Amino acid sequence: MMSSKKVLWILTVCLALVLAACGGSDTGDTTTTAGGDEPGTTSGETPDTTEPSDDPVVVRAAINNDEDTINPYTYVTGFPGWNMLMMQYDSLMQFDADGVPQPWLAETVEASEDLATWTVTIVDGVTWHDGEPLTIEDVKFAYDYFLTNAAGRFARDLAGVESVEITGEREVTISLAGPSPAFDQVALGDIPIIPQHIWETIEGPSEATFDIDVNIGSGPFKLVEYVPDQSYRFEANPDYFLGAPAVDELVVVIFADDAGALAAIRSGEVDVIFDRVSPEQIELLDAQDPLDISQGPEFTTQMINYDATKAPFDDIAVRQAIDLAVDRQDIVDTVYLGAATVGSPGWVHPDKPVYNPDVAAVYDVDAANALLDDAGYADTDDDGIREFDGQPMSFEYLTNAEDSLRLRISELVSEMLADIGIEVNVASVESSTWEEAVWPGFDINNGRNYEMAMWGWSAPVQANTIRLGQLVHGDPGKGFLNLTGFDDPDLNALVDQLEVEGDPETAQQLLNDIQAQIAEKLPFVLLAYPDGAYVYNSDVYGDWEFIAGQGIVSKVSLLPAAARP
Amino acid sequence: MSDSLVAPPDRSKRRRFRGIADKLGILGIFIVSAMILMAVFAPWIAPYDPTERVGRPFQTPSAEHLLGTNDVGQDLLSELIFGARVSLTVGLVAALVAFIIGTTVGVLAGYYPKRIGTVLMRTVDVVLILPFLPLLIVLAAYLGRSLINTILVIGILIWAAPARVIRSQVLSLRSREYVLAAQTMGAPDRWAIWRHVLPRTALLATSTFVRAVSTAILLEAALSFLGLGDPIQKSWGSMLFWAQTRGAFLTPAWKWWVLPPGIMIMLASLGFAFIAFAVEERINPRL
Numbered sequence: 001m002m003s004s005k006k007v008l009w010i011l012t013v014c015l016a017l018v019l020a021a022c023g024g025s026d027t028g029d030t031t032t033t034a035g036g037d038e039p040g041t042t043s044g045e046t047p048d049t050t051e052p053s054d055d056p057v058v059v060r061a062a063i064n065n066d067e068d069t070i071n072p073y074t075y076v077t078g079f080p081g082w083n084m085l086m087m088q089y090d091s092l093m094q095f096d097a098d099g100v101p102q103p104w105l106a107e108t109v110e111a112s113e114d115l116a117t118w119t120v121t122i123v124d125g126v127t128w129h130d131g132e133p134l135t136i137e138d139v140k141f142a143y144d145y146f147l148t149n150a151a152g153r154f155a156r157d158l159a160g161v162e163s164v165e166i167t168g169e170r171e172v173t174i175s176l177a178g179p180s181p182a183f184d185q186v187a188l189g190d191i192p193i194i195p196q197h198i199w200e201t202i203e204g205p206s207e208a209t210f211d212i213d214v215n216i217g218s219g220p221f222k223l224v225e226y227v228p229d230q231s232y233r234f235e236a237n238p239d240y241f242l243g244a245p246a247v248d249e250l251v252v253v254i255f256a257d258d259a260g261a262l263a264a265i266r267s268g269e270v271d272v273i274f275d276r277v278s279p280e281q282i283e284l285l286d287a288q289d290p291l292d293i294s295q296g297p298e299f300t301t302q303m304i305n306y307d308a309t310k311a312p313f314d315d316i317a318v319r320q321a322i323d324l325a326v327d328r329q330d331i332v333d334t335v336y337l338g339a340a341t342v343g344s345p346g347w348v349h350p351d352k353p354v355y356n357p358d359v360a361a362v363y364d365v366d367a368a369n370a371l372l373d374d375a376g377y378a379d380t381d382d383d384g385i386r387e388f389d390g391q392p393m394s395f396e397y398l399t400n401a402e403d404s405l406r407l408r409i410s411e412l413v414s415e416m417l418a419d420i421g422i423e424v425n426v427a428s429v430e431s432s433t434w435e436e437a438v439w440p441g442f443d444i445n446n447g448r449n450y451e452m453a454m455w456g457w458s459a460p461v462q463a464n465t466i467r468l469g470q471l472v473h474g475d476p477g478k479g480f481l482n483l484t485g486f487d488d489p490d491l492n493a494l495v496d497q498l499e500v501e502g503d504p505e506t507a508q509q510l511l512n513d514i515q516a517q518i519a520e521k522l523p524f525v526l527l528a529y530p531d532g533a534y535v536y537n538s539d540v541y542g543d544w545e546f547i548a549g550q551g552i553v554s555k556v557s558l559l560p561a562a563a564r565p
Numbered sequence: 566m567s568d569s570l571v572a573p574p575d576r577s578k579r580r581r582f583r584g585i586a587d588k589l590g591i592l593g594i595f596i597v598s599a600m601i602l603m604a605v606f607a608p609w610i611a612p613y614d615p616t617e618r619v620g621r622p623f624q625t626p627s628a629e630h631l632l633g634t635n636d637v638g639q640d641l642l643s644e645l646i647f648g649a650r651v652s653l654t655v656g657l658v659a660a661l662v663a664f665i666i667g668t669t670v671g672v673l674a675g676y677y678p679k680r681i682g683t684v685l686m687r688t689v690d691v692v693l694i695l696p697f698l699p700l701l702i703v704l705a706a707y708l709g710r711s712l713i714n715t716i717l718v719i720g721i722l723i724w725a726a727p728a729r730v731i732r733s734q735v736l737s738l739r740s741r742e743y744v745l746a747a748q749t750m751g752a753p754d755r756w757a758i759w760r761h762v763l764p765r766t767a768l769l770a771t772s773t774f775v776r777a778v779s780t781a782i783l784l785e786a787a788l789s790f791l792g793l794g795d796p797i798q799k800s801w802g803s804m805l806f807w808a809q810t811r812g813a814f815l816t817p818a819w820k821w822w823v824l825p826p827g828i829m830i831m832l833a834s835l836g837f838a839f840i841a842f843a844v845e846e847r848i849n850p851r852l
Contacts, residue, residue, distance in 0.1 A: 259809070278811070280811055280812055280816075281812050281815075281816075284815075334618065334622055334638060335636075337622065337623070401710065401792060401796065402792075404796075404807070412637070415618075427710075428795075429710070430709075
């Protein structure tokens with residue numbers, strides 16, 4: 001009897017230990033809050049002495065991915081990899097807070113009447129990190145280098161460039177095959193200028209191995225240390241042509257996941273997280289004292305893709321019914337807790353100046369059901385699922401397992417489409433499997449191996465309206481991002497026209513028509529544009545600049561106010 | 566207490582120890598039947614449909630939602646109750662898979678210890694030597710996320726230990742007089758195994774089965790928590806997965822979102838482990 005009591009007692013102790021172990025995270029929370037206050041008190045002691053001259057400002061940032069050596073041929077992700085690349089390099093133009101490109105390394109940027117020839121003069125007296133002067137030859141070299149040694153993004157930016165010629169002491173003239181109204185956004189603001197004296201000896205950069213000695217740029221920061229899978233250390237460039245940066249040193253720490261980075265910023269181990277903070281954390285982080293949130297609309301997208309070449313998605317009625325049956329507001333409220341913008345069925349973000357305000361999402365389940373009824377998709381066997389060609393309208397809906405928000409959106413979509421008699425079975429698969437099904441080999445000529453899928457594009461696709469043709473054009477050569485196989489002659493004609501239209505007013509008219517057409521014919525169903533939210537410790541550094549549609553991770557955030565565009 | 570576990574010195578202690586084992590077994594049966602009842606009658610016990618969004622997301626516990634709501638506004642208590650279905654099903658079916666493979670291999674290897682036995686037992690050794698969790702993760706990632714894959718992956722990885730236990734029992738059985746007598750009188754092996762060997766290994770096999778259920782429940786939770794199970798299925802492990810991905814481990818929500826499924830997993834696994842312990846104590850007191 002006594003031993004059985006003992007056993008019970010031991011069990012109780014075990015249980016108590018388990019509970020205490022769980023409770024430990026709570027105590028951890030309180031200590032982290034205290035720890036987070038520490039930097040506040042230290043900087044609070046010295047607010048009267050002028051900060052910038054004495055103590056060096058060191059900002060420690062958290063990211064979730066190793067970005068290799070971050071040169072134009074090694075950086076890994078479009079965000080924040082490209083953003084960190086551009087802290088070391090400059091482009092001819094730089095996006096300002098409104099997301100509009102402004103001259104940067106360029107002194108003037110002029111486009112010819114037909115928008116097919118762009119003339120750029122560069123600022124005098126810029127030097128590379130190693131002291132060599134940055135000349136117009138470097139600019140020509142950089143553009144030619146990216147054209148010959150195709151590096152995905154930059155070569156794509158330069159599509160249509162026929163020649164880059166030096167036409168003056170500090171002047172370069174870029175000739176394009178046809179008009180390119182957004183060349184400043186697409187190329188001039190995106191492409192880093194690299195030094196000729198470093199890169200002319202590097203052949204076949206896509207296969208080469210690099211160390212960080214190659215990372216000589218003209219930007220405000222220089223990469224001085226890289227420990228793979230652990231951290232980066234950038235030092236400020238005191239001779240930066242727009243003045244020394246406001247931050248003296250930038251340390252970027254690589255974390256395994258969001259949770260690690262969040263714990264680190266709450267305990268004061270890092271001062272900013274470069275990746276976006278998920279919606280449910282915003283309130284909690286904002287409530288903690290030295291932490292602040294910078295939040296704003298961004299141009300990333302969440303959308304439903306379907307194979308528009310196959311029945312029943314080749315029928316416009318089915319696509320329209322799906323569009324009517326999804327409650328976008330519900331998705332924004334439930335999954336993003338309001339921190340997103342309701343998707344415009346016409347693709348263009350409502351905050352963009354070219355947005356057509358007549359295009360708006362409608363949620364009407366009855367209308368959707370009526371549409372399907374009229375189109376002859378009846379539920380003949382009374383199982384709640386309509387039939388097409390004798391088959392039930394039951395589809396596999398692919399989503400990538402790594403993105404939990406996408407998985408939740410998929411579940412909601414499945415629920416919503418059940419209301420119109422379409423069964424959607426969510427299949428959450430590895431990212432690579434999902435990409436291979438939706439965009440095999442990243443080349444739409446390889447076709448599609450899916451029925452329905454969750455998809456999303458990163459900000460640059462939305463940022464440049466000229467890319468509309470890439471998204472919807474039926475010709476695979478032109479519409480190389482047209483993953484749904486959608487093909488509509490009217491829309492093809494419109495985007496063709498837009499690409500060569502020089503007059504801004506006519507271009508806007510065309511854009512309005514295109515958005516209306518996309519909203520009506522639905523090459524895809526756009527659900528939402530998630531907001532960007534970034535958390536930083538305002539006691540360490542608080543002057544982060546939110547660039548509309550792109551977030552806070554850019555060199556602009558780290559420069560003194562006077563130097564910002 | 567630990568002394569008595571290692572070497573029971575005399576009979577009275579021995580008996581007392583067996584009494585404890587019985588009591589633990591009854592406790593185990595009690596826990597397990599409560600869980601099974603909860604799983605079977607989930608639609609009647611649970612206040613809401615766990616797949617239905619019934620409130621604002623991220624609610625704290627209230628009279629309406631005793632454990633609050635999850636990240637899309639589904640009732641956590643209902644998820645917890647329905648979660649028993651998936652967790653127990655996976656546990657039982659995966660253990661059954663392991664039981665069938667393990668018993669077959671064990672009996673064959675024990676009855677034919679020379680060639681077949683050697684080959685089979687080396688296979689068992691290989692399976693036992695393989696680093697268990699990494700292999701489980703690789704297999705789960707390779708096969709993809711579905712309930713059946715989860716069951717198969719767990720099943721084909723936990724059969725080796727039962728196979729060993731059963732083989733040693735069969736090894737001793739096959740040299741018993743009645744088996745030898747049956748063989749001498751020309752009974753086919755099939756008949757000897759069926760008539761004499763299997764009935765006498767059944768109890769031992771049952772205890773290894775119950776133990777395997779306990780292991781399988783833990784593994785299912787581990788896989789689902791890592792996001793390698795089917796995240797659409799409501800199991801305790803997937804509740805923890807969502808709690809992790811939506812930050813509940815870092816917020817006060819761990820008290821109603823992380824702790825309850827954690828306790829359920831612990832209880833279910835403990836319940837089966839207790840039963841297995843009691844059964845083993847009955848059939849093989851010296852184990």
